[in-house]
Amino acid sequence: MSYVMETYSRLPIRLVRGKGCRVWDDEGNEYLDMISGIAVCNLGHAHPAVVRALRDQAGELFHCSNLYRIPQQELLARMLAENAFDSRAFFCNSGAEANEAAIKLARRFCNSSGKRGSHIITFEGSFHGRTLATVAATGQGKFRKGFDPIPSGFSTVPYGDIDALEAAIDERVGAVMLEAIQGEGGIRIPPAGFLQRVRQLCDEKGLLMILDEVQTGMGRTGKLFGYMHEEVVPDIMTMAKALGNGFPVGAMIAKPHVAEAFTPGSHASTFGGNPLAMASSIATLNVMIEERIPEKSCEQGRCFVDRLGRLKASHPAITAIRGRGLMIGVEFDADIATLNAEGLKKGILLNIIQGRILRLAPPLVITTEEIDEAIEKIHAVLTEKGL
Ligand SMILES: Cc1ncc(COP(=O)(O)O)c(C=O)c1O
Structure with missing residues:
Protein backbone atom coordinates (compact mmCIF):
# COMPACT_ATOMS: atom_id res chain seq x y z
CA MET A 1 0.00 0.00 0.00
CA SER A 2 1.33 3.44 -0.94
CA TYR A 3 0.13 6.83 0.28
CA VAL A 4 1.34 8.41 -2.99
CA MET A 5 -1.38 9.16 -5.58
CA GLU A 6 -1.37 6.82 -8.55
CA THR A 7 -0.59 9.36 -11.29
CA TYR A 8 2.26 7.26 -12.75
CA SER A 9 2.58 3.58 -13.66
CA ARG A 10 5.95 3.22 -12.00
CA LEU A 11 8.61 0.59 -12.50
CA PRO A 12 9.35 -1.36 -9.30
CA ILE A 13 12.95 -0.25 -8.62
CA ARG A 14 13.91 2.44 -6.08
CA LEU A 15 16.84 4.55 -7.24
CA VAL A 16 18.98 6.00 -4.49
CA ARG A 17 22.26 7.17 -6.03
CA GLY A 18 23.73 8.38 -9.33
CA LYS A 19 27.09 9.30 -10.83
CA GLY A 20 27.57 10.41 -14.43
CA CYS A 21 25.57 8.09 -16.67
CA ARG A 22 24.96 5.48 -13.99
CA VAL A 23 22.41 5.07 -11.20
CA TRP A 24 22.03 2.50 -8.42
CA ASP A 25 18.96 1.14 -6.66
CA ASP A 26 18.48 0.42 -2.96
CA GLU A 27 19.62 -3.18 -3.50
CA GLY A 28 22.92 -2.07 -5.03
CA ASN A 29 21.98 -2.92 -8.66
CA GLU A 30 23.63 -0.68 -11.25
CA TYR A 31 21.87 0.75 -14.33
CA LEU A 32 23.12 2.64 -17.35
CA ASP A 33 20.82 5.66 -17.62
CA MET A 34 19.39 6.29 -21.10
CA ILE A 35 16.71 8.75 -20.00
CA SER A 36 18.40 11.17 -17.50
CA GLY A 37 15.21 11.64 -15.47
CA ILE A 38 13.45 12.55 -18.78
CA ALA A 39 16.08 14.80 -20.37
CA VAL A 40 16.91 16.52 -17.08
CA CYS A 41 20.35 15.45 -15.81
CA ASN A 42 22.13 16.54 -19.00
CA LEU A 43 25.49 16.91 -17.22
CA GLY A 44 25.08 13.48 -15.64
CA HIS A 45 24.16 12.65 -12.07
CA ALA A 46 25.94 14.36 -9.18
CA HIS A 47 28.01 16.63 -11.41
CA PRO A 48 30.65 18.05 -9.03
CA GLU A 291 33.03 22.27 -21.58
CA ARG A 292 31.27 22.69 -24.93
CA ILE A 293 28.62 20.17 -23.92
CA PRO A 294 26.28 20.90 -26.89
CA GLU A 295 29.10 19.99 -29.33
CA LYS A 296 29.69 16.76 -27.40
CA SER A 297 25.97 16.01 -27.58
CA CYS A 298 26.15 16.50 -31.34
CA GLU A 299 29.18 14.19 -31.77
CA GLN A 300 27.95 11.48 -29.41
CA GLY A 301 24.47 11.69 -30.94
CA ARG A 302 25.98 10.89 -34.36
CA CYS A 303 27.92 8.00 -32.85
CA PHE A 304 24.80 6.62 -31.12
CA VAL A 305 22.64 6.87 -34.27
CA ASP A 306 25.40 5.22 -36.29
CA ARG A 307 25.60 2.27 -33.83
CA LEU A 308 21.80 2.02 -33.77
CA GLY A 309 21.80 1.86 -37.57
CA ARG A 310 24.06 -1.21 -37.39
CA LEU A 311 21.85 -2.73 -34.68
CA LYS A 312 18.82 -2.35 -36.92
CA ALA A 313 20.25 -4.99 -39.29
CA SER A 314 19.66 -7.71 -36.66
CA HIS A 315 16.33 -6.36 -35.39
CA PRO A 316 13.79 -6.08 -38.23
CA ALA A 317 11.08 -4.71 -35.90
CA ILE A 318 12.97 -1.39 -35.94
CA THR A 319 11.37 0.75 -38.64
CA ALA A 320 13.06 4.12 -38.14
CA ILE A 321 15.85 5.79 -36.20
CA ARG A 322 15.79 9.55 -35.90
CA GLY A 323 17.52 12.04 -33.73
CA ARG A 324 19.33 15.27 -33.34
CA GLY A 325 22.17 15.35 -30.82
CA LEU A 326 21.28 13.04 -27.96
CA MET A 327 17.53 13.31 -28.45
CA ILE A 328 16.94 10.04 -30.27
CA GLY A 329 13.87 8.00 -31.17
CA VAL A 330 13.90 4.38 -32.34
CA GLU A 331 10.55 3.43 -33.82
CA PHE A 332 9.24 -0.16 -33.90
CA ASP A 333 6.42 -1.76 -35.85
CA ALA A 334 5.33 -3.47 -32.63
CA ASP A 335 4.07 -2.54 -29.17
CA ILE A 336 7.23 -2.25 -27.09
CA ALA A 337 5.65 -1.03 -23.85
CA THR A 338 7.36 -3.78 -21.83
CA LEU A 339 10.91 -3.04 -23.03
CA ASN A 340 11.65 -0.79 -20.07
CA ALA A 341 10.91 -3.60 -17.59
CA GLU A 342 13.16 -5.94 -19.61
CA GLY A 343 15.82 -3.21 -19.62
CA LEU A 344 15.94 -3.22 -15.82
CA LYS A 345 16.88 -6.92 -15.87
CA LYS A 346 19.76 -6.11 -18.21
CA GLY A 347 20.92 -3.08 -16.19
CA ILE A 348 19.71 -0.26 -18.42
CA LEU A 349 17.06 2.44 -17.94
CA LEU A 350 14.96 2.66 -21.11
CA ASN A 351 11.96 4.84 -21.83
CA ILE A 352 9.09 4.16 -24.24
CA ILE A 353 6.83 6.85 -25.67
CA GLN A 354 3.66 6.54 -27.75
CA GLY A 355 3.77 2.75 -27.22
CA ARG A 356 6.23 2.00 -30.02
CA ILE A 357 9.08 4.50 -29.77
CA LEU A 358 12.18 3.94 -27.67
CA ARG A 359 13.35 7.38 -26.54
CA LEU A 360 17.07 7.63 -25.85
CA ALA A 361 18.05 10.76 -23.92
CA PRO A 362 21.18 9.86 -21.95
CA PRO A 363 23.29 12.42 -20.09
CA LEU A 364 25.18 14.50 -22.67
CA VAL A 365 28.48 13.51 -21.04
CA ILE A 366 28.05 9.89 -22.19
CA THR A 367 31.30 8.35 -23.46
CA THR A 368 31.72 6.23 -26.59
CA GLU A 369 32.36 3.18 -24.36
CA GLU A 370 29.08 3.81 -22.58
CA ILE A 371 27.28 4.11 -25.92
CA ASP A 372 28.77 0.73 -26.92
CA GLU A 373 27.66 -0.74 -23.60
CA ALA A 374 24.15 0.69 -24.10
CA ILE A 375 23.98 -0.80 -27.61
CA GLU A 376 24.96 -4.25 -26.25
CA LYS A 377 22.30 -4.05 -23.56
CA ILE A 378 19.62 -2.83 -26.00
CA HIS A 379 20.60 -5.68 -28.34
CA ALA A 380 20.18 -8.14 -25.44
CA VAL A 381 16.78 -6.66 -24.52
CA LEU A 382 15.49 -6.79 -28.11
CA THR A 383 16.78 -10.33 -28.58
CA GLU A 384 15.06 -11.44 -25.37
CA LYS A 385 11.79 -9.91 -26.62
CA GLY A 386 12.15 -11.47 -30.08
CA LEU A 387 12.16 -8.09 -31.81
C1 LIG B 1 8.23 20.16 -24.54
C2 LIG B 1 7.75 20.09 -23.15
N1 LIG B 1 7.09 21.13 -22.63
C3 LIG B 1 6.64 21.13 -21.35
C4 LIG B 1 6.81 20.04 -20.54
C5 LIG B 1 6.30 20.05 -19.13
O1 LIG B 1 7.36 20.17 -18.24
P1 LIG B 1 7.15 19.84 -16.68
O2 LIG B 1 6.88 18.38 -16.57
O3 LIG B 1 8.44 20.27 -16.05
O4 LIG B 1 6.00 20.66 -16.22
C6 LIG B 1 7.49 18.91 -21.04
C7 LIG B 1 7.66 17.71 -20.21
O5 LIG B 1 7.92 16.64 -20.68
C8 LIG B 1 7.96 18.94 -22.37
O6 LIG B 1 8.60 17.89 -22.91
Whole structure:
Protein backbone atom coordinates (compact mmCIF):
# COMPACT_ATOMS: atom_id res chain seq x y z
CA MET A 1 0.00 0.00 0.00
CA SER A 2 1.33 3.44 -0.94
CA TYR A 3 0.13 6.83 0.28
CA VAL A 4 1.34 8.41 -2.99
CA MET A 5 -1.38 9.16 -5.58
CA GLU A 6 -1.37 6.82 -8.55
CA THR A 7 -0.59 9.36 -11.29
CA TYR A 8 2.26 7.26 -12.75
CA SER A 9 2.58 3.58 -13.66
CA ARG A 10 5.95 3.22 -12.00
CA LEU A 11 8.61 0.59 -12.50
CA PRO A 12 9.35 -1.36 -9.30
CA ILE A 13 12.95 -0.25 -8.62
CA ARG A 14 13.91 2.44 -6.08
CA LEU A 15 16.84 4.55 -7.24
CA VAL A 16 18.98 6.00 -4.49
CA ARG A 17 22.26 7.17 -6.03
CA GLY A 18 23.73 8.38 -9.33
CA LYS A 19 27.09 9.30 -10.83
CA GLY A 20 27.57 10.41 -14.43
CA CYS A 21 25.57 8.09 -16.67
CA ARG A 22 24.96 5.48 -13.99
CA VAL A 23 22.41 5.07 -11.20
CA TRP A 24 22.03 2.50 -8.42
CA ASP A 25 18.96 1.14 -6.66
CA ASP A 26 18.48 0.42 -2.96
CA GLU A 27 19.62 -3.18 -3.50
CA GLY A 28 22.92 -2.07 -5.03
CA ASN A 29 21.98 -2.92 -8.66
CA GLU A 30 23.63 -0.68 -11.25
CA TYR A 31 21.87 0.75 -14.33
CA LEU A 32 23.12 2.64 -17.35
CA ASP A 33 20.82 5.66 -17.62
CA MET A 34 19.39 6.29 -21.10
CA ILE A 35 16.71 8.75 -20.00
CA SER A 36 18.40 11.17 -17.50
CA GLY A 37 15.21 11.64 -15.47
CA ILE A 38 13.45 12.55 -18.78
CA ALA A 39 16.08 14.80 -20.37
CA VAL A 40 16.91 16.52 -17.08
CA CYS A 41 20.35 15.45 -15.81
CA ASN A 42 22.13 16.54 -19.00
CA LEU A 43 25.49 16.91 -17.22
CA GLY A 44 25.08 13.48 -15.64
CA HIS A 45 24.16 12.65 -12.07
CA ALA A 46 25.94 14.36 -9.18
CA HIS A 47 28.01 16.63 -11.41
CA PRO A 48 30.65 18.05 -9.03
CA ALA A 49 30.22 21.69 -10.16
CA VAL A 50 26.46 21.59 -9.60
CA VAL A 51 26.79 19.74 -6.29
CA ARG A 52 29.34 22.31 -5.08
CA ALA A 53 27.18 25.26 -6.16
CA LEU A 54 24.14 23.83 -4.36
CA ARG A 55 26.10 23.00 -1.19
CA ASP A 56 27.65 26.47 -1.08
CA GLN A 57 24.34 28.20 -1.67
CA ALA A 58 22.51 25.99 0.86
CA GLY A 59 24.87 27.23 3.55
CA GLU A 60 24.09 30.87 2.66
CA LEU A 61 20.40 31.31 1.80
CA PHE A 62 17.78 28.85 0.49
CA HIS A 63 14.97 31.26 -0.15
CA CYS A 64 13.90 34.85 0.31
CA SER A 65 10.96 35.31 -2.15
CA ASN A 66 10.68 37.72 -5.05
CA LEU A 67 9.87 40.58 -2.71
CA TYR A 68 13.61 41.35 -2.95
CA ARG A 69 16.23 41.51 -5.68
CA ILE A 70 17.99 38.16 -6.05
CA PRO A 71 21.53 38.64 -7.40
CA GLN A 72 21.72 35.10 -8.79
CA GLN A 73 18.55 35.76 -10.87
CA GLU A 74 20.14 38.87 -12.32
CA LEU A 75 23.21 36.84 -13.30
CA LEU A 76 21.29 33.91 -14.83
CA ALA A 77 18.97 36.27 -16.75
CA ARG A 78 22.04 38.00 -18.20
CA MET A 79 23.67 34.67 -19.07
CA LEU A 80 20.51 33.60 -20.91
CA ALA A 81 20.36 36.92 -22.78
CA GLU A 82 24.02 36.55 -23.78
CA ASN A 83 23.86 32.88 -24.75
CA ALA A 84 20.37 32.71 -26.28
CA PHE A 85 18.98 36.09 -27.41
CA ASP A 86 18.47 39.62 -26.07
CA SER A 87 15.74 38.99 -23.53
CA ARG A 88 14.30 39.46 -20.07
CA ALA A 89 13.65 36.39 -17.91
CA PHE A 90 10.87 35.20 -15.63
CA PHE A 91 11.83 32.30 -13.37
CA CYS A 92 9.54 29.53 -12.16
CA ASN A 93 9.77 25.88 -11.13
CA SER A 94 8.80 23.61 -14.03
CA GLY A 95 8.18 23.36 -17.76
CA ALA A 96 4.41 23.65 -17.44
CA GLU A 97 4.78 26.77 -15.35
CA ALA A 98 7.21 28.28 -17.87
CA ASN A 99 4.70 27.62 -20.67
CA GLU A 100 1.83 28.92 -18.56
CA ALA A 101 3.84 32.13 -18.10
CA ALA A 102 4.55 32.27 -21.85
CA ILE A 103 0.84 31.91 -22.65
CA LYS A 104 -0.07 34.62 -20.15
CA LEU A 105 2.63 36.98 -21.46
CA ALA A 106 1.55 36.41 -25.08
CA ARG A 107 -2.10 37.06 -24.22
CA ARG A 108 -1.27 40.19 -22.27
CA PHE A 109 0.95 41.47 -25.08
CA CYS A 110 -1.73 40.80 -27.73
CA ASN A 111 -4.58 42.15 -25.62
CA SER A 112 -2.70 45.35 -24.83
CA SER A 113 -1.62 45.94 -28.43
CA GLY A 114 -5.27 45.92 -29.51
CA LYS A 115 -4.19 44.92 -33.04
CA ARG A 116 -4.93 41.22 -32.96
CA GLY A 117 -6.72 38.59 -30.93
CA SER A 118 -4.86 36.47 -28.40
CA HIS A 119 -5.74 33.03 -29.78
CA ILE A 120 -2.74 30.67 -29.95
CA ILE A 121 -2.11 28.07 -32.66
CA THR A 122 -0.21 24.98 -31.50
CA PHE A 123 0.60 21.70 -33.26
CA GLU A 124 -0.82 18.19 -33.36
CA GLY A 125 1.33 15.81 -31.33
CA SER A 126 2.77 18.59 -29.18
CA PHE A 127 3.21 18.46 -25.42
CA HIS A 128 3.34 21.60 -23.31
CA GLY A 129 2.57 20.44 -19.77
CA ARG A 130 -0.17 19.39 -17.35
CA THR A 131 -1.69 22.62 -16.04
CA LEU A 132 -5.11 23.42 -17.49
CA ALA A 133 -3.82 26.04 -19.94
CA THR A 134 -0.90 23.87 -21.04
CA VAL A 135 -3.09 20.78 -21.59
CA ALA A 136 -5.33 23.06 -23.65
CA ALA A 137 -2.26 24.07 -25.68
CA THR A 138 -1.07 20.44 -25.99
CA GLY A 139 -1.94 18.83 -29.32
CA GLN A 140 -2.85 15.42 -27.84
CA GLY A 141 -6.46 15.01 -26.73
CA LYS A 142 -5.68 12.18 -24.29
CA PHE A 143 -4.19 14.68 -21.82
CA ARG A 144 -7.46 16.65 -21.67
CA LYS A 145 -9.76 13.68 -21.10
CA GLY A 146 -12.02 14.17 -18.07
CA PHE A 147 -10.76 17.66 -17.26
CA ASP A 148 -13.55 19.78 -18.73
CA PRO A 149 -14.03 22.69 -18.79
CA ILE A 150 -10.76 23.22 -20.66
CA PRO A 151 -9.63 26.84 -21.16
CA SER A 152 -10.38 28.14 -24.65
CA GLY A 153 -8.18 30.12 -27.02
CA PHE A 154 -6.12 27.34 -28.63
CA SER A 155 -6.35 25.35 -31.86
CA THR A 156 -3.96 22.92 -33.54
CA VAL A 157 -2.62 22.24 -37.03
CA PRO A 158 -0.41 19.35 -38.24
CA TYR A 159 3.24 19.68 -37.14
CA GLY A 160 5.56 20.61 -39.98
CA ASP A 161 2.72 21.76 -42.26
CA ILE A 162 3.33 25.43 -43.05
CA ASP A 163 0.35 25.69 -45.44
CA ALA A 164 -2.02 24.42 -42.76
CA LEU A 165 -0.56 26.95 -40.35
CA GLU A 166 -1.01 29.79 -42.81
CA ALA A 167 -4.59 28.74 -43.55
CA ALA A 168 -5.43 28.68 -39.83
CA ILE A 169 -4.30 32.27 -39.20
CA ASP A 170 -7.11 34.80 -38.97
CA GLU A 171 -7.56 38.04 -37.03
CA ARG A 172 -8.29 36.16 -33.79
CA VAL A 173 -4.78 34.66 -33.77
CA GLY A 174 -1.99 36.38 -31.87
CA ALA A 175 0.70 33.71 -31.47
CA VAL A 176 2.08 30.39 -32.65
CA MET A 177 3.53 28.00 -30.06
CA LEU A 178 5.71 25.01 -30.90
CA GLU A 179 8.53 22.69 -29.89
CA ALA A 180 11.78 22.73 -31.89
CA ILE A 181 11.47 18.92 -32.00
CA GLN A 182 8.40 17.21 -30.57
CA GLY A 183 9.60 15.15 -27.62
CA GLU A 184 6.66 13.43 -25.93
CA GLY A 185 4.96 13.30 -29.34
CA GLY A 186 7.56 10.74 -30.50
CA ILE A 187 10.87 12.56 -31.24
CA ARG A 188 9.31 14.16 -34.30
CA ILE A 189 11.79 16.35 -36.18
CA PRO A 190 10.09 18.94 -38.40
CA PRO A 191 11.08 19.29 -42.07
CA ALA A 192 14.27 21.34 -42.65
CA GLY A 193 13.54 25.07 -42.60
CA PHE A 194 10.23 24.69 -40.76
CA LEU A 195 11.18 26.97 -37.85
CA GLN A 196 12.40 29.60 -40.29
CA ARG A 197 9.14 29.48 -42.20
CA VAL A 198 7.13 29.75 -38.99
CA ARG A 199 9.26 32.77 -38.08
CA GLN A 200 8.66 34.37 -41.50
CA LEU A 201 4.93 33.77 -41.26
CA CYS A 202 4.80 35.23 -37.75
CA ASP A 203 6.68 38.31 -39.00
CA GLU A 204 4.40 38.73 -42.01
CA LYS A 205 1.22 38.43 -39.96
CA GLY A 206 2.46 40.22 -36.84
CA LEU A 207 2.26 37.15 -34.57
CA LEU A 208 4.40 36.13 -31.64
CA MET A 209 6.49 32.99 -32.05
CA ILE A 210 6.60 31.04 -28.77
CA LEU A 211 9.17 28.27 -28.67
CA ASP A 212 8.91 25.52 -26.06
CA GLU A 213 12.50 24.37 -25.47
CA VAL A 214 11.68 22.57 -22.22
CA GLN A 215 12.93 19.24 -23.63
CA THR A 216 15.12 20.37 -26.53
CA GLY A 217 17.02 23.01 -24.58
CA MET A 218 20.33 22.93 -22.71
CA GLY A 219 22.40 21.10 -25.30
CA ARG A 220 20.06 18.13 -25.78
CA THR A 221 19.89 18.45 -29.60
CA GLY A 222 23.55 19.33 -30.20
CA LYS A 223 23.12 23.12 -29.87
CA LEU A 224 22.47 25.03 -26.64
CA PHE A 225 18.85 25.47 -27.82
CA GLY A 226 17.03 23.65 -30.61
CA TYR A 227 16.16 26.80 -32.57
CA MET A 228 19.88 27.43 -33.12
CA HIS A 229 19.91 24.73 -35.82
CA GLU A 230 17.87 27.11 -37.98
CA GLU A 231 19.20 30.51 -36.92
CA VAL A 232 15.80 31.89 -36.05
CA VAL A 233 15.02 33.83 -32.90
CA PRO A 234 11.65 33.31 -31.19
CA ASP A 235 9.84 36.13 -29.39
CA ILE A 236 9.22 34.05 -26.29
CA MET A 237 11.07 30.89 -25.24
CA THR A 238 10.60 28.48 -22.36
CA MET A 239 13.00 26.09 -20.71
CA ALA A 240 13.05 23.88 -17.61
CA LYS A 241 14.14 20.21 -17.30
CA ALA A 242 17.95 20.41 -17.71
CA LEU A 243 18.31 24.05 -16.72
CA GLY A 244 19.23 23.12 -13.14
CA ASN A 245 20.51 19.62 -14.00
CA GLY A 246 17.82 18.14 -11.74
CA PHE A 247 17.07 20.97 -9.36
CA PRO A 248 13.44 22.02 -10.13
CA VAL A 249 13.59 25.26 -12.12
CA GLY A 250 11.97 26.78 -15.18
CA ALA A 251 12.41 29.99 -17.12
CA MET A 252 10.45 31.96 -19.68
CA ILE A 253 12.46 34.52 -21.61
CA ALA A 254 11.09 37.11 -24.02
CA LYS A 255 12.40 39.86 -26.25
CA PRO A 256 12.48 43.11 -24.25
CA HIS A 257 9.53 44.80 -26.03
CA VAL A 258 7.37 41.70 -25.44
CA ALA A 259 8.53 41.30 -21.83
CA GLU A 260 7.24 44.82 -21.13
CA ALA A 261 3.69 43.45 -21.24
CA PHE A 262 4.34 42.08 -17.72
CA THR A 263 4.40 44.78 -15.05
CA PRO A 264 4.69 44.41 -11.25
CA GLY A 265 1.80 42.23 -10.11
CA SER A 266 0.91 40.71 -13.51
CA HIS A 267 2.51 37.37 -12.80
CA ALA A 268 4.41 35.78 -9.91
CA SER A 269 5.76 32.66 -8.24
CA THR A 270 6.74 32.28 -4.57
CA PHE A 271 9.61 29.88 -5.21
CA GLY A 272 10.43 30.97 -8.78
CA GLY A 273 14.10 31.77 -9.20
CA ASN A 274 15.07 31.24 -5.58
CA PRO A 275 18.79 31.29 -4.76
CA LEU A 276 19.14 27.48 -4.71
CA ALA A 277 17.47 27.07 -8.12
CA MET A 278 19.58 29.89 -9.53
CA ALA A 279 22.84 28.51 -8.11
CA SER A 280 22.26 25.10 -9.71
CA SER A 281 21.26 26.70 -13.03
CA ILE A 282 24.22 29.08 -13.16
CA ALA A 283 26.61 26.21 -12.43
CA THR A 284 24.90 24.02 -15.06
CA LEU A 285 25.01 26.69 -17.76
CA ASN A 286 28.63 27.51 -16.98
CA VAL A 287 29.67 23.86 -17.42
CA MET A 288 27.58 23.62 -20.62
CA ILE A 289 29.43 26.55 -22.13
CA GLU A 290 32.95 25.99 -20.75
CA GLU A 291 33.03 22.27 -21.58
CA ARG A 292 31.27 22.69 -24.93
CA ILE A 293 28.62 20.17 -23.92
CA PRO A 294 26.28 20.90 -26.89
CA GLU A 295 29.10 19.99 -29.33
CA LYS A 296 29.69 16.76 -27.40
CA SER A 297 25.97 16.01 -27.58
CA CYS A 298 26.15 16.50 -31.34
CA GLU A 299 29.18 14.19 -31.77
CA GLN A 300 27.95 11.48 -29.41
CA GLY A 301 24.47 11.69 -30.94
CA ARG A 302 25.98 10.89 -34.36
CA CYS A 303 27.92 8.00 -32.85
CA PHE A 304 24.80 6.62 -31.12
CA VAL A 305 22.64 6.87 -34.27
CA ASP A 306 25.40 5.22 -36.29
CA ARG A 307 25.60 2.27 -33.83
CA LEU A 308 21.80 2.02 -33.77
CA GLY A 309 21.80 1.86 -37.57
CA ARG A 310 24.06 -1.21 -37.39
CA LEU A 311 21.85 -2.73 -34.68
CA LYS A 312 18.82 -2.35 -36.92
CA ALA A 313 20.25 -4.99 -39.29
CA SER A 314 19.66 -7.71 -36.66
CA HIS A 315 16.33 -6.36 -35.39
CA PRO A 316 13.79 -6.08 -38.23
CA ALA A 317 11.08 -4.71 -35.90
CA ILE A 318 12.97 -1.39 -35.94
CA THR A 319 11.37 0.75 -38.64
CA ALA A 320 13.06 4.12 -38.14
CA ILE A 321 15.85 5.79 -36.20
CA ARG A 322 15.79 9.55 -35.90
CA GLY A 323 17.52 12.04 -33.73
CA ARG A 324 19.33 15.27 -33.34
CA GLY A 325 22.17 15.35 -30.82
CA LEU A 326 21.28 13.04 -27.96
CA MET A 327 17.53 13.31 -28.45
CA ILE A 328 16.94 10.04 -30.27
CA GLY A 329 13.87 8.00 -31.17
CA VAL A 330 13.90 4.38 -32.34
CA GLU A 331 10.55 3.43 -33.82
CA PHE A 332 9.24 -0.16 -33.90
CA ASP A 333 6.42 -1.76 -35.85
CA ALA A 334 5.33 -3.47 -32.63
CA ASP A 335 4.07 -2.54 -29.17
CA ILE A 336 7.23 -2.25 -27.09
CA ALA A 337 5.65 -1.03 -23.85
CA THR A 338 7.36 -3.78 -21.83
CA LEU A 339 10.91 -3.04 -23.03
CA ASN A 340 11.65 -0.79 -20.07
CA ALA A 341 10.91 -3.60 -17.59
CA GLU A 342 13.16 -5.94 -19.61
CA GLY A 343 15.82 -3.21 -19.62
CA LEU A 344 15.94 -3.22 -15.82
CA LYS A 345 16.88 -6.92 -15.87
CA LYS A 346 19.76 -6.11 -18.21
CA GLY A 347 20.92 -3.08 -16.19
CA ILE A 348 19.71 -0.26 -18.42
CA LEU A 349 17.06 2.44 -17.94
CA LEU A 350 14.96 2.66 -21.11
CA ASN A 351 11.96 4.84 -21.83
CA ILE A 352 9.09 4.16 -24.24
CA ILE A 353 6.83 6.85 -25.67
CA GLN A 354 3.66 6.54 -27.75
CA GLY A 355 3.77 2.75 -27.22
CA ARG A 356 6.23 2.00 -30.02
CA ILE A 357 9.08 4.50 -29.77
CA LEU A 358 12.18 3.94 -27.67
CA ARG A 359 13.35 7.38 -26.54
CA LEU A 360 17.07 7.63 -25.85
CA ALA A 361 18.05 10.76 -23.92
CA PRO A 362 21.18 9.86 -21.95
CA PRO A 363 23.29 12.42 -20.09
CA LEU A 364 25.18 14.50 -22.67
CA VAL A 365 28.48 13.51 -21.04
CA ILE A 366 28.05 9.89 -22.19
CA THR A 367 31.30 8.35 -23.46
CA THR A 368 31.72 6.23 -26.59
CA GLU A 369 32.36 3.18 -24.36
CA GLU A 370 29.08 3.81 -22.58
CA ILE A 371 27.28 4.11 -25.92
CA ASP A 372 28.77 0.73 -26.92
CA GLU A 373 27.66 -0.74 -23.60
CA ALA A 374 24.15 0.69 -24.10
CA ILE A 375 23.98 -0.80 -27.61
CA GLU A 376 24.96 -4.25 -26.25
CA LYS A 377 22.30 -4.05 -23.56
CA ILE A 378 19.62 -2.83 -26.00
CA HIS A 379 20.60 -5.68 -28.34
CA ALA A 380 20.18 -8.14 -25.44
CA VAL A 381 16.78 -6.66 -24.52
CA LEU A 382 15.49 -6.79 -28.11
CA THR A 383 16.78 -10.33 -28.58
CA GLU A 384 15.06 -11.44 -25.37
CA LYS A 385 11.79 -9.91 -26.62
CA GLY A 386 12.15 -11.47 -30.08
CA LEU A 387 12.16 -8.09 -31.81
C1 LIG B 1 8.23 20.16 -24.54
C2 LIG B 1 7.75 20.09 -23.15
N1 LIG B 1 7.09 21.13 -22.63
C3 LIG B 1 6.64 21.13 -21.35
C4 LIG B 1 6.81 20.04 -20.54
C5 LIG B 1 6.30 20.05 -19.13
O1 LIG B 1 7.36 20.17 -18.24
P1 LIG B 1 7.15 19.84 -16.68
O2 LIG B 1 6.88 18.38 -16.57
O3 LIG B 1 8.44 20.27 -16.05
O4 LIG B 1 6.00 20.66 -16.22
C6 LIG B 1 7.49 18.91 -21.04
C7 LIG B 1 7.66 17.71 -20.21
O5 LIG B 1 7.92 16.64 -20.68
C8 LIG B 1 7.96 18.94 -22.37
O6 LIG B 1 8.60 17.89 -22.91
